[in-house]
Amino acid sequence: MSPKMQNTVRLTLSYIAIAIACVIILYPVLWIVGSSFNPGDSLSGSSIIPKDATLDHYKSLFNTAESDYLLWYWNTLKICIITMILAVAMISCMAYAFSRYRFVGRKNGLMTFLILQMIPNFAALIAIYVLAYITGLLDTHFALILVYAGGLLPMNTWLAKGYFDTIPKELDESARIDGAGHFRIFWQIILPLAKPILAVVALFSFITPFTDFILAQVILRSEEKFTLAVGLYKMISDQFGNEFTTFAAGSVLIAIPISILFLSLQRYFISGLTAGGTKG
Amino acid sequence: MEATERQTKHRKTALALSIIPGFGQFYNKQILKGLMFFILTVSFAVAFADLINIGLWGIVTLGEKLPRDHSIFLLTQGIIAVLVILIGLVIYFLNLRDAYLNGRNRDLGIPLNSVKEQYRNVTEQGFPYLMLSPGFFLLIFVVIFPILFVILLSFTNYDLYHSPPANLVDWIGVQNYIDIFKLDIWRDTFLDVFSWTIVWTFVATTGQIAIGIFLAVLMNQKDLKFKGIFRTIFILPWAVPAFVSILVFAGMFNETFGAINNDILAAFGIDAIPWLTEPFWTKVALILIQFWLGFPFIFAMVTGVLQSIPDELYEAATVDGANMWQKFRGITLPMVLFAIAPILITQYTFNFNNFNVIYLFNGGGPAVSGQTAGSTDILISWIYKLTFTSAQYGKAAAITMILSAIVIGVALWQFRRTKSFQEEDMM
Numbered sequence: 022m023s024p025k026m027q028n029t030v031r032l033t034l035s036y037i038a039i040a041i042a043c044v045i046i047l048y049p050v051l052w053i054v055g056s057s058f059n060p061g062d063s064l065s066g067s068s069i070i071p072k073d074a075t076l077d078h079y080k081s082l083f084n085t086a087e088s089d090y091l092l093w094y095w096n097t098l099k100i101c102i103i104t105m106i107l108a109v110a111m112i113s114c115m116a117y118a119f120s121r122y123r124f125v126g127r128k129n130g131l132m133t134f135l136i137l138q139m140i141p142n143f144a145a146l147i148a149i150y151v152l153a154y155i156t157g158l159l160d161t162h163f164a165l166i167l168v169y170a171g172g173l174l175p176m177n178t179w180l181a182k183g184y185f186d187t188i189p190k191e192l193d194e195s196a197r198i199d200g201a202g203h204f205r206i207f208w209q210i211i212l213p214l215a216k217p218i219l220a221v222v223a224l225f226s227f228i229t230p231f232t233d234f235i236l237a238q239v240i241l242r243s244e245e246k247f248t249l250a251v252g253l254y255k256m257i258s259d260q261f262g263n264e265f266t267t268f269a270a271g272s273v274l275i276a277i278p279i280s281i282l283f284l285s286l287q288r289y290f291i292s293g294l295t296a297g298g299t300k301g
Numbered sequence: 302m303e304a305t306e307r308q309t310k311h312r313k314t315a316l317a318l319s320i321i322p323g324f325g326q327f328y329n330k331q332i333l334k335g336l337m338f339f340i341l342t343v344s345f346a347v348a349f350a351d352l353i354n355i356g357l358w359g360i361v362t363l364g365e366k367l368p369r370d371h372s373i374f375l376l377t378q379g380i381i382a383v384l385v386i387l388i389g390l391v392i393y394f395l396n397l398r399d400a401y402l403n404g405r406n407r408d409l410g411i412p413l414n415s416v417k418e419q420y421r422n423v424t425e426q427g428f429p430y431l432m433l434s435p436g437f438f439l440l441i442f443v444v445i446f447p448i449l450f451v452i453l454l455s456f457t458n459y460d461l462y463h464s465p466p467a468n469l470v471d472w473i474g475v476q477n478y479i480d481i482f483k484l485d486i487w488r489d490t491f492l493d494v495f496s497w498t499i500v501w502t503f504v505a506t507t508g509q510i511a512i513g514i515f516l517a518v519l520m521n522q523k524d525l526k527f528k529g530i531f532r533t534i535f536i537l538p539w540a541v542p543a544f545v546s547i548l549v550f551a552g553m554f555n556e557t558f559g560a561i562n563n564d565i566l567a568a569f570g571i572d573a574i575p576w577l578t579e580p581f582w583t584k585v586a587l588i589l590i591q592f593w594l595g596f597p598f599i600f601a602m603v604t605g606v607l608q609s610i611p612d613e614l615y616e617a618a619t620v621d622g623a624n625m626w627q628k629f630r631g632i633t634l635p636m637v638l639f640a641i642a643p644i645l646i647t648q649y650t651f652n653f654n655n656f657n658v659i660y661l662f663n664g665g666g667p668a669v670s671g672q673t674a675g676s677t678d679i680l681i682s683w684i685y686k687l688t689f690t691s692a693q694y695g696k697a698a699a700i701t702m703i704l705s706a707i708v709i710g711v712a713l714w715q716f717r718r719t720k721s722f723q724e725e726d727m728m
Contacts (some may be wrong), residue, residue, distance in 0.1 A: 027523070031522075031625075032522075032524065032525070033523060034523060036525075036653075038516075038519060039516075039531055040517065042516060042535065043531070043534050043694065045593070046534055046535065046537055046538055046593070047534065047537075048538070048560075049549055049553060049593075051540075051551060052549075052560050053448040053549045053552075055551070056552075062538075063663065073493075078405050084482075094503050110435075111436035111439065112436070114433070114435065114436065115433050115434060115436045115437075116669065118429035118430075118432040118433050119429075119433075121429075121430035122428065122687065124426065124429045127429075130433070130437075132546050136709070136717065137444055137445075139439070139708060139712035139713070140705055140708065140709065141654050141708070142450075143654075143656065143681070144448075144681075144701055144704065144705050144708075145447035145450070145451050145701070146449050146684070146685065146688065147446075147451060147454065147684070147688045147694055147697050147698055147701065148446075148447035148448070148450035148451045148454065148698075149443075149447050149485065150688065150689075151373060151450070151454075151694070152377065152446070152447060152450065155373060155377060155514070158651050167439065167442070167443050168443050168444075170439060171439045171440055171442070171443030171444045172443070174436050174440055174444075175438065175440070176445075178436070201536075203428045204428075210524050214439065223703065231542065232542045232544060234541055234544045234656075234660075234661065235656050235657070235685070238653060239689075249544075250544045253544065253548060254544070254548065254661060257551065257552070258547050258664075265552055265558070268548070268552075269427070269549075271543045272549055275542060275545050276541045276542065276545050279540065279541065279542050280537065280540040280541050283539070283540035284533060284536065284537075287536060287540075287601070291601055291602070291605060
């Protein structure tokens with residue numbers, strides 16, 4: 022076989038493999054989009070490109086009398102944004118303290134964080150449930166936000182601390198000589214320079230609660246408090262098949278904005294995960 | 302020599318007097334600081350005396366009389382009491398340390414700080430603590446506290462029949478752990494669930510890693526066209542929130558209306574497969590779904606690594622007459638695996654605890670008669686079921702402990718080999 026032939030064979034095989042992969046990836050996506058336009062409630066007799074496409078299911082999702090979907094969307098965004106703000110504020114403070122100061126208990130603190138980040142925070146889900154129950158915080162967004170924010174701290178503090186360590190200390194020192202206080206150095210010098218890592222931390226802090234199912238399922242009880250993950254699950258588990266097309270429309274409306282957000286910010290995710298994975 | 306021996310008295314006296322907080326500072330003539338230590342200790346003792354008293358009694362007995370005592374309330378109060386005592390001990394230790402250090406300074410003839418200097422010291426050294434405290438308080442309440450609670454719960458008989466307020470909960474030592482390994486019904490279920498968890502973790506994770514590496518290498522060929530658009534498509538399963546994809550797959554695999562049986566398999570003339578009712582096929586479906594969900598992450602990571610491998614390596618290999626497979630085995634694979642090794646291990650621990658895919662796809666089912674776990678339940682989803690459907694809190698906590706021990710063991714083994722532990726500032 023001549024080298025040129027070999028090349029052609031290699032490329033053809035590659036394209037075939039890639040094509041198969043693309044079909045497998047895209048088929049479920051097209052199927053759910055197709056289902057969401059499918060008239061009627063069930064899928065029996067439907068095809069991937071519906072003959073008489075309808076927007077009814079989308080309309081019924083937006084009809085607040087008929088569905089809690091918009092409420093779930095609002096709940097989710099609210100929880101995610103508050104969690105994000107809370108987490109970023111606490112993480113940047115802690116990372117700054119760990120990175121710039123040498124104080125009694127620092128080493129133990131860092132070690133505690135390292136060990137805590139190994140335990141997924143839903144491992145203690147019985148405790149979270151029982152504690153939320155006896156403190157009367159069951160079925161509140163407040164409890165959920167606290168649990169999310171707390172769970173984000175250990176890993177992301179390490180991540181941010183690693184980045185803060187790379188900002189030269191000479192900057193702080195010269196600012197200190199110029200008479201800047203501790204907080205001012207943090208606020209006016211370190212934070213602006215740490216924007217890239219803060220963006221990564223913010224992204225994680227937003228997306229983690231958004232995609233979480235288990236904690237929300239444990240804590241939230243009443244339907245008007247649900248997040249999207251729990252709501253969507255309820256939609257499908259209560260009347261499986263009967264409301265599938267509406268569920269499909271609901272899925273599409275979640276998947277599109279999040280995918281766009283994700284794809285446009287992908288490199289931040291990758292940089293954050295690489296740093297997190299190799300640095301601990 | 303004699304002089305120094307006589308002088309060491311200061312540090313010893315100050316330390317001894319500090320057994321009553323503040324008095325060591327008085328001895329060192331630091332009246333204000335001494336007063337602060339004294340008042341802090343007294344108010345601490347007064348404010349928390351009741352809590353500590355009840356808490357310690359409660360955590361030991363878990364209640365004695367119904368309906369007055371609620372065991373779980375008492376347990377939580379007990380944990381709070383222990384945490385409060387720990388904080389108290391830290392303050393007490395600081396008091397002793399301060400008296401000792403200042404006493405030593407006097408022995409060595411170093412002048413002590415004035416009140417003004419002390420104030421500056423506190424603000425100066427207190428700053429990092431101030432920055433840490435909000436995060437730490439949150440951590441204590443939502444992370445550390447629940448962990449302590451689960452640990453303790455695993456030594457109680459808290460379940461449907463021993464559940465407050467109607468009944469008391471008791472300490473039963475390691476009986477839960479013994480039951481899990483000794484009682485037939487628990488042991489069989491545990492072994493079933495555990496072995497499937499291991500199989501699931503290894504097959505699903507290894508598969509997604511292999512697919513991710515394969516596609517990344519494929520896509521890294523220089524003469525391939527439309528790379529940008531293909532890469533975006535390959536990342537797509539990662540971009541869509543997993544809970545959405547899993548629920549969609551649950552629909553696709555549905556036996557009555559799902560597309561897999563009705564459209565795809567039918568097109569090839571294959572009979573419908575019982576995806577949700579036959580354990581074997583549910584397992585196959587779960588693993589396939591996890592391949593779909595998991596490979597893009599590996600793909601993205603490996604793509605990054607591949608772009609950093611210098612071309613010269615491959616050129617040199619070509620000159621030496623290596624074929625494509627040899628180049629892959631000799632250069633690409635080792636470099637990729639080395640670079641992403643830590644990430645690979647987290648992938649295994651992630652799937653070990655991958656509640657979402659198991660629970661959302663088929664609820665851990667199909668059910669097994671006479672067992673609390675379904676046939677595709679992994680440890681974490683079994684724990685969930687024990688807690689929320691059969692109210693076996695004590696057993697669930699014990700299994701959580703076993704699960705956590707495994708995860709922490711793997712993680713420690715991994716982190717020992719990474720930079721974090723070797724960084725100078727950890728030493």
